[in-house]
Amino acid sequence: MAFSEALVRRIRKAVEHQTVEEKKMFGSLAFLVNGKICLTAGPERMMCRIDPKLHEQEVKRNGCATAVMRGRNYKGYIHVQEENLQNEKDFNHWVNLALVFNKQLISS
Template structure:
């Protein structure tokens, strides 16, 4: 299944004020790469956020969140959030903010 164009557009608009944004199709999703680091993806009926791994367990407790598992391996610091849990703008903005905050940490190193 292809990624959600609606979610991709929402992410694109949320990142429009930033320089150095690249979009790349990968793993059936559209990845948004900020400052050379994968930050967010739009997938089918969900987004994936790359967040500070120290926040992983706490953020998984939020409605609509699941661990990212690929090839049987859990990726700490990567969380899927289903589309229904992103309907309210404040909820969507929460995930964008967490992903961008972690991206700043990654690019400082």
């Protein structure tokens, strides 16, 4: 399975204080926080599960695209190219969006 080891390390560190399960899926290493897909480390990209209401504004950021699985666009799932995550501020932006939405999922 080809996923970015550097992204895996960064995501592990970012979610180390959460209840996390790692699972290989979709050609990536998924990080399930509180039993819900939150982030994935893929080949040269990270996927973030965010609030679908924020999707249209966030997908416009550099290096971003809507996740497509089996020919279907998934609103609320955004791929971010690894080159656009080099800055710690940018990386944290995406991780925080995913963690905030994860809390909404488990509270409903």
